[in-house]
Amino acid sequence: MGMSETASILKAVGNLNKARIIAHLSKHRGETAEDLAKHLGYPLPTVYKYLRELEVAKMVESETKERKVKRYYPRDFKLEISPEKLMELFEQPSALNLYKAKSGDNDAKRLNEVISKAKSGRMTYRQAASTLGISYYEFILLLEEIDAADE
């Protein structure tokens, strides 16, 4: 699990109301926002807000079926916490670590190939950024960090 994902889960379950929504959905799968508001006693706009955040954190998913009613389901997740994990989480990561956390190890290999092409002039930096699906600025940061590590 990437650090940003750990942070999202921690943030979500750190809020007891959101944690309660997940717990409730585990038992009552497919409830609507209105059902949740009624059963848990939270204001409906708050429930919508929490559900949106939980969906972004990939802890809850929804499907819209009959009469365009959106039903919510908990997603499977596991959170392991240790002092080391927390240390990693709060350590200031470099652009390279952030990229790896976001893209995974396979993309890190691809990054090296693309950077090598850009450095040799076989593609422009902007083409390289576009190939990697990142902004030009992020690409320059990655290039600088890789260059510094090589020196």
Next chain:
Amino acid sequence: MSRKLVLDSSVIINLDRRGILTKYLNQKRDEGYELLVPRAIAEEILDDPKQYAEEIKETSPELAEKILVSVERMKTAINNDLIKVEQVNYKKYSRILSNTKKHLSKLEAKPEHAVKKGDPELITLVIQLYDKHREKITVASKDKGLLNTLKFFSKKVEYEVLRDV
């Protein structure tokens, strides 16, 4: 008349991260250069980093903060006219812009609209400035691929690449 120096984002970002952007810009101005960037590059050095800082601010607030401070410095350089934003004449140079995009999209195997605007605009600006002033244009970029593409498209243009960055 001042000599024209067209700056690429790669140089501006790198100089700023090394903490010597303002010093470099002042030095070049004292040497008689007018420092120019096309609009796409101004947007790239101001908007791209802001967006990136926004993306990482939760996981890496210190890096995000540093980036935002850097954006402010680059913005100040533009606001104080140390770097001048020069508009590319899209109408007059539409063919060059289009051909450059085509060329880059072929290399990249991507549709033309997916080509980032900075490369075609920088190349076109060099050609536009030469057409207007008929004097050698200076370009500062750390991007070999961009310089190769510039070479390909500016055969009738006199330009030199600044290597002191």
